[in-house]
Amino acid sequence: MTTRTMSRPIEATMTDPSLGLPTITMATPMPGFPAHREFVLVRLNDDGLLYALTSIDNPELRFLVAPPEPFFPEYAPEIDEAVFAALNTKDPDRVLLLAVITAGQDETTANLLAPIVVDRDSMRAQQVVLTGSGYPVRAIMNRAF
Amino acid sequence: MLVLTRRAGESVMIGDDVVITVLEARGDVIRLGIQAPRDVQVHREEVYRELQEANRAAASPTDDAVDAVARMLKKPDGQP
Numbered sequence: 001m002t003t004r005t006m007s008r009p010i011e012a013t014m015t016d017p018s019l020g021l022p023t024i025t026m027a028t029p030m031p032g033f034p035a036h037r038e039f040v041l042v043r044l045n046d047d048g049l050l051y052a053l054t055s056i057d058n059p060e061l062r063f064l065v066a067p068p069e070p071f072f073p074e075y076a077p078e079i080d081e082a083v084f085a086a087l088n089t090k091d092p093d094r095v096l097l098l099a100v101i102t103a104g105q106d107e108t109t110a111n112l113l114a115p116i117v118v119d120r121d122s123m124r125a126q127q128v129v130l131t132g133s134g135y136p137v138r139a140i141m142n143r144a145f
Numbered sequence: 146m147l148v149l150t151r152r153a154g155e156s157v158m159i160g161d162d163v164v165i166t167v168l169e170a171r172g173d174v175i176r177l178g179i180q181a182p183r184d185v186q187v188h189r190e191e192v193y194r195e196l197q198e199a200n201r202a203a204a205s206p207t208d209d210a211v212d213a214v215a216r217m218l219k220k221p222d223g224q225p
Contacts, residue, residue, distance in 0.1 A: 028186045032197035033204070045215045052211070063203055064214060071218075086183040102203040103210035108217060111203070114196050127200075129192055137199045141217070 023056065024118055027086045027126045031114075036061060039125075051098070053116070065098040068110060071141050072099075077130050079117060086126055087119040094120045100127075102138065109138035 021040045029036060038056040049070060055061040068075045077097070084092055096118040099110040112135040118125040149157060156166040163185065168176040179187050188196070206214075 028184055030200050031188075031193055032200040044211065045219060047219060049218045050215050061205055063200075064206055064211060066218065082183070100200065100203050101214060102199065103206040103214045108214055111196075111199055114199070126186075127196070129188055129196060131189070131192065137195055 022123060024053070024123050024125045027124050030063075030116075030127045033061065041065075050101075053098070064101040064103060065116060066101055066110070068097055068099040068112060068115065071110065072112065072139065075112060075135070077112075077115065077133060077135065079128065083117055083126060083128050084119075087117065087124040088122040089119045090121065096120055101141065108141045110141050111137050112139045113137045 021042065024039045024041055026037050026039070033055075036055040036057050039053045040056060042052045042054055044050040044052055044064075049066050051065050053063045053065050079092070079095065083089075084095075087095070089095060098116040098118060099112060100114070100116065102109045102111070112130075113133065114127050114129045114137070116125055117128050151157060151167045153167050153169055156164050158164055162180075162182050164180040166178040166180075168178050170176075181187055
């Protein structure tokens with residue numbers, strides 16, 4: 001597995017077909033971005049904790065995402081069966097959670113209310129609103145590890 | 146805006162495959178049931194607006210911001 005680092009421009013990484021980057025298809029578009037269905041997930045650091053979810057339709061659109069578990073150990077959302085159906089999920093253990101990160105001047109936050117759920121087999125994804133969960137849209141990220 | 150009057154148990158159809166049923170009306174609270182295809186997400190409006198705003202704020206951070214987050218999330222040396 002090739003390690004990709006910050007020094008490598010995302011666009012250059014994306015245009016290298018030999019890397020075989022995973023293409024993720026949104027079963028429903030992310031709120032606010034109805035025109036973007038296809039994304040690639042690009043690793044941004046060696047630890048594997050930070051990724052860029054970059055639109056194939058417009059590479060200038062990207063979201064920072066990270067698995068929430070290392071930062072929010074208590075985070076254990078319940079995913080509705082309807083989500084698994086929309087993602088063609090056969091094994092719920094094969095879904096990956098990614099939190100959308102907002103990089104701010106003073107603080108960096110993670111959206112725990114609406115994680116992106118990715119089925120690793122179908123490579124379909126959906127930003128899922130955990131209605132009634134009480135999880136915040138802007139949870140301040142701390143290093144919990 | 147189309148305005149319709151419905152009783153509990155009655156429904157409204159939007160297009161061919163979205164059905165909204167009034168389940169119960171009690172005072173100023175109305176419970177709705179919504180049947181929609183898998184590729185149509187249904188949200189409370191205020192939640193959708195908040196999510197839309199959060200996504201827009203998160204979209205396309207500058208390279209400097211990405212560098213800063215990457216540094217912050219880096220594990221200390223010596224840890225797996």
